[in-house]
Structure formats: C-alpha cells, structure tokens
Amino acid sequence: MQSVASLRIDELFDIVIDWPDSRPALDDLTECLRHTRQHSRLVTQLRAQVRVRVRVRVRVRVRVRVRVARLVTQLRAQVSQRQP
Secondary structure (H helix, E strand, O other), rough: OOHHHHHHHHHHHHHHHHOOOOOHHHHHHHHHHHHHHHHHHHOOOOOOHHHHHHHHHHHHHHHHHHHHHHHHHHHHHHHHHHOO
C-alpha cells in the first residue's frame, strides 16, 4: 500500500491535469492515504511539482515572446526596406 501511495503521489500533478479521466488513480490515492498517512509528503510533492511545471511554462512563454519579437522586428525591417 505504501508503494502505491508513493507512486500516486509522484504522479499527482498529472492526475490533476487528467481529471476527470484520472478519477480511478485519485480514488487509489485516497484509499492509500487512509492507511499510510502520507498527507504531508503529498503536499510537499505537489508543491514541488507545481513549482517545476509553472517555471517551465514561464520559460517557454518568455522564449516564445522573444522569438515573436525578433520575427516582428525582422518583418518590419524587410517592409521598410521595400518601401520607396
């Protein structure tokens, strides 16, 4: 039961993202937590997973914005070169 709880805790962010399809996994986790009392580990892991995932998304957004800004700058330069 302890190993199932650990597995589900490690997958918790994905379980949340896949809701409601992940309902059986959440039910497993709920049942395991009743017996293993790993509530504090669950909270710690979920916080860590959220921090990592949010940081990755922010980095991707910044990279996309930088690339779009460069593209816009290049397009403006090309347009201004073509105008008499």
